[in-house]
Amino acid sequence: MLTDDVVILVRGGSGGNGAVSFRRNGQTAKGGPDGGNGGKGANVYVEGRDDITLLSQFQYKKEIFGQDGGNGEKQNKYGKNGQDSVFYVPFGTKITDLAEGKSFDIEKESGKILIAKGGEGGRGNNEFKSSTVQAPRYRELGQKGEEKKLRLELKLIADVGLIGLPNVGKSSLLQALTNAHPKIGDYPFTTLEPNLGVLEHLIIADIPGLIKGASEGRGLGDKFLKHIEKTTVLLHCIDSTSQNLQSDYKTVRDELRVYNPALSSKRELVVLTKSDLTDKDKLDEKLKIVKKLNKNSTCVSVIDDKSVEILKAKILELIKK
Numbered sequence: 553m554l555t556d557d558v559v560i561l562v563r564g565g566s567g568g569n570g571a572v573s574f575r576r577n578g579q580t581a582k583g584g585p586d587g588g589n590g591g592k593g594a595n596v597y598v599e600g601r602d603d604i605t606l607l608s609q610f611q612y613k614k615e616i617f618g619q620d621g622g623n624g625e626k627q628n629k630y631g632k633n634g635q636d637s638v639f640y641v642p643f644g645t646k647i648t649d650l651a652e653g654k655s656f657d658i659e660k661e662s663g664k665i666l667i668a669k670g671g672e673g674g675r676g677n678n679e680f681k682s683s684t685v686q687a688p689r690y691r692e693l694g695q696k697g698e699e700k701k702l703r704l705e706l707k708l709i710a711d712v713g714l715i716g717l718p719n720v721g722k723s724s725l726l727q728a729l730t731n732a733h734p735k736i737g738d739y740p741f742t743t744l745e746p747n748l749g750v751l752e753h754l755i756i757a758d759i760p761g762l763i764k765g766a767s768e769g770r771g772l773g774d775k776f777l778k779h780i781e782k783t784t785v786l787l788h789c790i791d792s793t794s795q796n797l798q799s800d801y802k803t804v805r806d807e808l809r810v811y812n813p814a815l816s817s818k819r820e821l822v823v824l825t826k827s828d829l830t831d832k833d834k835l836d837e838k839l840k841i842v843k844k845l846n847k848n849s850t851c852v853s854v855i856d857d858k859s860v861e862i863l864k865a866k867i868l869e870l871i872k873k
């Protein structure tokens with residue numbers, strides 16, 4: 553299962569308690585206070601990494617706690633500071649602090665970001681001595697670490713997004729264009745979760761098919777559209793055997809627009825798929841119809857290597873624009 557939306561709890565380590573202690577040795581029967589301070593609780597940071605692509609590590613582990621500081625000890629020994637820790641997420645993860653409602657994205661340049669501060673250590677009784685109080689019997693407790701409830705949402709990072717109605721051949725194209733081996737089936741909604749493949753240096757994302765009303769949750773809904781929000785180019789696949797090219801096109805465009813107008817203004821290449829199933833004259837006619845919708849259109853069949861090569865070249869050209 554693709555874990556792309558999780559809520560986790562992050563807490564900084566607690567500070568250690570200060571100690572109450574008095575010097576005692578052969579020479580000193582009643583020495584002054586020597587209770588040491590508690591150590592500081594660890595900070596917890598988050599950082600992006602490119603060798604992690606999913607949030608699946610959080611499917612079961614939903615709590616991240618920083619190390620607590622050690623308690624102070626006699627002979628003015630300080631407790632150890634908790635060791636700061638970092639948890640890692642894929643680049644592109646959106647983090648929302650649920651209490652504050654503030655969000656930020658983890659990008660390559662974000663570096664290490666502090667999420668939850670560790671608590672300060674408490675002072676030992678040695679720190680409380682003064683000219684009037686020579687034998688303080690009190691100390692401070694360590695402070696609790698900060699606690700944050702975070703929502704982590706992952707948008708896959710891809711350069712090219714494959715979109716279209718169900719069963720139009722999106723996954724077949726991903727397989728023909730890249731090294732990926734997605735599930736392919738002669739029925740709608742074969743793809744239930746996004747697939748990624750690599751074409752030269754480009755990442756192509758294949759997402760589940762869209763239907764009219766996807767933005768209201770029909771079919772698999774529009775929740776996978778977030779995975780193509782960061783793409784540069786969309787490959788809009790239309791089945792060339794369809795009798796309703798215009799409405800097929802419009803249905804998908806409408807869902808994109810409703811979901812996020814920024815998606816509908818992305819560069820788009822319309823791909824008439826399964827061209828081997830339609831004879832040449834009919835196909836030319838269909839291509840003309842599609843070119844009226846978007847003049848940047850082409851035909852492809854996954855069993856015609858030449859057409860796949862032409863498509864690859866068109867994708868690379870469109871990305872460069």
Ligand SMILES: Nc1nc2c(ncn2[C@@H]2O[C@H](COP(=O)(O)OP(=O)(O)OP(=O)(O)O)[C@@H](O)[C@H]2O)c(=O)[nH]1
Nearest residue numbers: 718719720721722723724737738741742743761854
């Ligand atoms: N003849 C022919 N069949 C194709 C071609 N491309 C895909 N198909 C077939 O069309 C059917 C659907 O293909 P998929 O790649 O699973 O389609 P999809 O758009 O990913 O479908 P969903 O994931 O369900 O939205 C499968 O039976 C494929 O074998 C093609 O170029 N030519």
Ligand SMILES: [Mg+2]
Nearest residue numbers: 722723742743
């Ligand atoms: Mg598919």
